[in-house]
Amino acid sequence: xxxxxxPDSMSAALRTLAQITGPGERTVAVLGAMxxxxxxxxxxxxxxGLLAVRLNIQRIVVVGPxxxxxxxxxxxxxxxxxxxxxxxxxxxxxxxxxxxxxDGDRVLVKSSNSVASGTSAIVWENCSREISHxxxxxxxxxxxxxxxxxxxxxxxxxxxxxxxxx
Numbered sequence: 001x002x003x004x005x006x007p008d009s010m011s012a013a014l015r016t017l018a019q020i021t022g023p024g025e026r027t028v029a030v031l032g033a034m035x036x037x038x039x040x041x042x043x044x045x046x047x048x049g050l051l052a053v054r055l056n057i058q059r060i061v062v063v064g065p066x067x068x069x070x071x072x073x074x075x076x077x078x079x080x081x082x083x084x085x086x087x088x089x090x091x092x093x094x095x096x097x098x099x100x101x102x103d104g105d106r107v108l109v110k111s112s113n114s115v116a117s118g119t120s121a122i123v124w125e126n127c128s129r130e131i132s133h134x135x136x137x138x139x140x141x142x143x144x145x146x147x148x149x150x151x152x153x154x155x156x157x158x159x160x161x162x163x164x165x166x
Contacts, residue, residue, distance in 0.1 A: 004112065004113070005032070005033070005034040005035070005110055005111050005112040005113075006034060007034060007037070007044040007047065007048065009110075010031070010034060010048050010110055011047075011048065011051055013108055013110050014029060014048070014051055014052055014055055014057065014108065014110075015055065016108075017029060017055075017057065017106060017108040018055040018056065018057065020106065021106045024104060025104045025105065025106050026058045026059065026102070026104065026105045026106070027055075027056070027057045027058045027059070027105075027106050027108075028057075028058065028059040028061065028100075028101065028105050028106065028107045028108070029052055029057045029059070029060050029061065029107075029108045029110070030061045030063060030093065030097070030107065030108065030109045030110070031048070031052070031060065031061065031062050031063070031067060031070060031108075031110055031111060032062075032063045032064050032066070032067050032110070032111025032112065033045070033064055033066030033067040033070075033111060033112055034048070034067075034111075034112055035066070035112035035113075036112070042069050045067060045069040045070040045073065046069060046070070046073040047073075048070050048073075049069070049070040049071065049072070049073025049074040049076075049077065049084075050073050050074070050077045052070075052074055052079075052084075053074050053077040053078055053079045053083075053084075054077070058083060059082075059083060059084075059085070059100065060074050060079060060083060060084040060085070061085055061087065061093055061096065061097065062074070062084065062085070062086045062087070063087050063089070063090055063093045063111070064087075064088070064089065064090075064111075065088060067111070068086060071084055071085075071086040
């Protein structure tokens with residue numbers, strides 16, 4: 001969901017991720033900055049970092065310098081031992097996700113449109129590789145105005161074993 005990443009929508013997406021994940025499934029949140037927050041930007045990024053840890057999101061992948069405070073807050077709340085990880089750009093995050101994501105993961109990708117032009121592509125490309133190498137990947141999409149920017153093949157991906165992207 002890379003069209004709107006307001007504090008409320010980011011919080012709702014994280015809560016949804018936590019609620020839809022079943023036993024044996026791992027939660028992964030790939031989070032970028034929330035843009036256009038003005039003076040409250042730092043405080044709101046702090047709040048989301050704290051929430052992600054309190055919801056027991058197992059991998060918090062923070063992408064981009066504008067979102068670094070979210071990462072620092074997650075660490076401060078007790079997300080140690082690689083639970084929270086920061087990447088300065090999407091390429092570095094993609095390299096990590098390519099090796100980190102595994103069958104059964106529930107993955108949320110959320111960031112403001114202004115900073116997330118390729119964030120969904122990170123997981124989409126990885127998911128495509130999973131289809132090729134492991135026989136399955138299923139996506140449960142949040143419908144946003146940015147759907148037109150998603151790869152054309154995305155709607156045709158069927159349900160099956162593998163990763164879940166919300």
